[in-house]
Amino acid sequence: xxxxxxxxxxxxxxxxxxxxTETVRRLLHSNETLGPSAVLLLAVITFSIIxxxxxxxxxxxxxxxxxxxxxxxxxxxxxxxLTAGIDLSVGGIMVLSSIMMAYLSxxxxxxxxxxxxxxxxxxxxxxxxxxxxVTFLKLPSFITTLGTWNxxxxxxxxxxxxxxxxxxxxxxxxxxxxxxxxxxTVTLGSVIMLGLFVVVAYLxxxxxxxxxxxxxxxxxxxxxxxxxxxxRLVLSVYALAGFIFAIGxxxxxxxxxxxxxxxxxxxxxxxxTAVVIGGxxxxxxxxxxxxxxxxxxVVAVFRNGLALARVDVLWQNFxxxxxxxxxxxxxxxxRKVKS
Amino acid sequence: MNRSAPSIPRARxxxxxxxxxTGLVKRYGHVTALAGTSLALRPGExxxxxxxxxxxxxxxxxxxxxAVVPDSGEIRVDGKVVDFAGPLDARRVGIxxxxxxxxxxxxxxxxxxxxxxxxxxxPGLPGTLLRMLDKKGMQADAQVHxxxxxxxxIQNPRQIVETLSGGQRQAIAVARAAVFGSRIVIMDxxxxxxxxxxxxxVLDLVERIRDEGLSVIxxxxxxxxxxxxxxxxxxxxxxxxxxxxxxxxxxMTDAVAIMTGATxxxxxxxxxxxx
Numbered sequence: 001x002x003x004x005x006x007x008x009x010x011x012x013x014x015x016x017x018x019x020x021t022e023t024v025r026r027l028l029h030s031n032e033t034l035g036p037s038a039v040l041l042l043a044v045i046t047f048s049i050i051x052x053x054x055x056x057x058x059x060x061x062x063x064x065x066x067x068x069x070x071x072x073x074x075x076x077x078x079x080x081x082l083t084a085g086i087d088l089s090v091g092g093i094m095v096l097s098s099i100m101m102a103y104l105s106x107x108x109x110x111x112x113x114x115x116x117x118x119x120x121x122x123x124x125x126x127x128x129x130x131x132x133x134v135t136f137l138k139l140p141s142f143i144t145t146l147g148t149w150n151x152x153x154x155x156x157x158x159x160x161x162x163x164x165x166x167x168x169x170x171x172x173x174x175x176x177x178x179x180x181x182x183x184x185t186v187t188l189g190s191v192i193m194l195g196l197f198v199v200v201a202y203l204x205x206x207x208x209x210x211x212x213x214x215x216x217x218x219x220x221x222x223x224x225x226x227x228x229x230x231x232r233l234v235l236s237v238y239a240l241a242g243f244i245f246a247i248g249x250x251x252x253x254x255x256x257x258x259x260x261x262x263x264x265x266x267x268x269x270x271x272x273t274a275v276v277i278g279g280x281x282x283x284x285x286x287x288x289x290x291x292x293x294x295x296x297x298v299v300a301v302f303r304n305g306l307a308l309a310r311v312d313v314l315w316q317n318f319x320x321x322x323x324x325x326x327x328x329x330x331x332x333x334x335r336k337v338k339s
Numbered sequence: 340m341n342r343s344a345p346s347i348p349r350a351r352x353x354x355x356x357x358x359x360x361t362g363l364v365k366r367y368g369h370v371t372a373l374a375g376t377s378l379a380l381r382p383g384e385x386x387x388x389x390x391x392x393x394x395x396x397x398x399x400x401x402x403x404x405x406a407v408v409p410d411s412g413e414i415r416v417d418g419k420v421v422d423f424a425g426p427l428d429a430r431r432v433g434i435x436x437x438x439x440x441x442x443x444x445x446x447x448x449x450x451x452x453x454x455x456x457x458x459x460x461x462p463g464l465p466g467t468l469l470r471m472l473d474k475k476g477m478q479a480d481a482q483v484h485x486x487x488x489x490x491x492x493i494q495n496p497r498q499i500v501e502t503l504s505g506g507q508r509q510a511i512a513v514a515r516a517a518v519f520g521s522r523i524v525i526m527d528x529x530x531x532x533x534x535x536x537x538x539x540x541v542l543d544l545v546e547r548i549r550d551e552g553l554s555v556i557x558x559x560x561x562x563x564x565x566x567x568x569x570x571x572x573x574x575x576x577x578x579x580x581x582x583x584x585x586x587x588x589x590x591m592t593d594a595v596a597i598m599t600g601a602t603x604x605x606x607x608x609x610x611x612x613x614x
Contacts, residue, residue: 206469206470206471206472207470207471207472208458208470208472209470211447211451211458214444214446215444215446215447215451217446218444218445218446218447219443219444219445221440221442222440222442222443222444223444223455223456225436225438225442226442226444226455226456227426227427227430227456228456285444285445285446
């Protein structure tokens, strides 16, 4: 479904004289999920060979759980990057939302359902703050969200007094509940994450909102002249992303059965890496949400596979860092495709 | 408000003015961009506006297309005074503008660009409840419009605009204006970024739009382009309209002389009111 508007008919008719690099470039340009899928396949094959227990059902289930959080966050990140922005406060919004949910419920006896809703509202509000700074004060999203990340993270430490909150209501850890499909344990969190992908894929591919996200990201001025209310659109994207990050917070609490104020530091890089590996351009206006799902799997497989191969965490970060740089480099190269 | 249906009926006689601007003034701080410019646009004509840099061409166009609100002066469309607060207001009375820089979204396909900002939703529940776009319908319509406008080089309305040449992209921008402009199409330097062949294709398109009964205001730096397609030429200088000439009755050298102030406004000035 997400490939519905990809036009591939210029690929088959390539003249014979064209070099193979140009052919590869055209192929990647017209089919954005091809590259990330190849990377995922390669990673899976590599780790199946070098990492013990990598392919076992229990580990596959673990990877899916790890993907659930990164994937959910990457959905929001994709929306923002498509508008030619970037969100470095992802981890901050997520951790603040989860701490607030847990804090209100555990320390103040707020009903879990209400605490959950308040957490979603807080996530949305954080996104809204980012959006307002980016649209109305016209600040670069990079600096804005770098600043708000610190603000959100500090608030989170203040509320939680830097302590992990345990003893959560079953509703707050609901995404951690599991069921078995074909011998693999699947968490509800993974299902919620997949649901997010489906909903956002629909929004992007089938609705006016999605068209305008692509248009604004690719050509802001042209969009404005076409009658699109650019600021309102960008604002709604940041707010929606904030809401999605709060859903990520819920999934995370399900995974850990607690709310920790210290997590979330690697999620900025991981979510951006997932988006970029997924073939979405940091320049905005180009990319597919399905690619992000593949990208999130790649990140999770890398971290998991390297851990199983007994590689130190610092080298995991090293690998993800290299991965993102390579992905951005490839994107630059693909976008130079000749017409 | 209904966007698609202009509220003002079409001008009936040849002598009725489709658009008339009088005494437009626009200042930016100490800089006076427009110092009382007038403009008269007749039905079914191509009126070119030429002038040196700083003559106020772009500001004039922005006033007429609603992108800029003039400090003073009056704009009439079909005899009725209009007050544009933004580009959408101008659109509502049937004025479409092709802006100088390629005003298309590169990552979207041709059909999406044609309908950008005016997307249609599917009828029934999918459209109202699920807000689903009528992609097939818009693609089919795009194909019809492209064929009608003779943009034959474009085969598939689902092709991504990024993969088109500069001329083809400009053709899309012009086509969009032609499809949705029910009265007036304003074009700011539509051939500025294009090669010779591509320019000619766009100029053909401009003539075709005129032949369909729309009025066109064309801004251009290129004298050969202006003299090739324009029915009348308004010469701007230092924020004022100096005179209106006919390409058949004047030479490029004369026009440039007036434009640069080498020659004072000649006797052609009566072309603005009569003939």
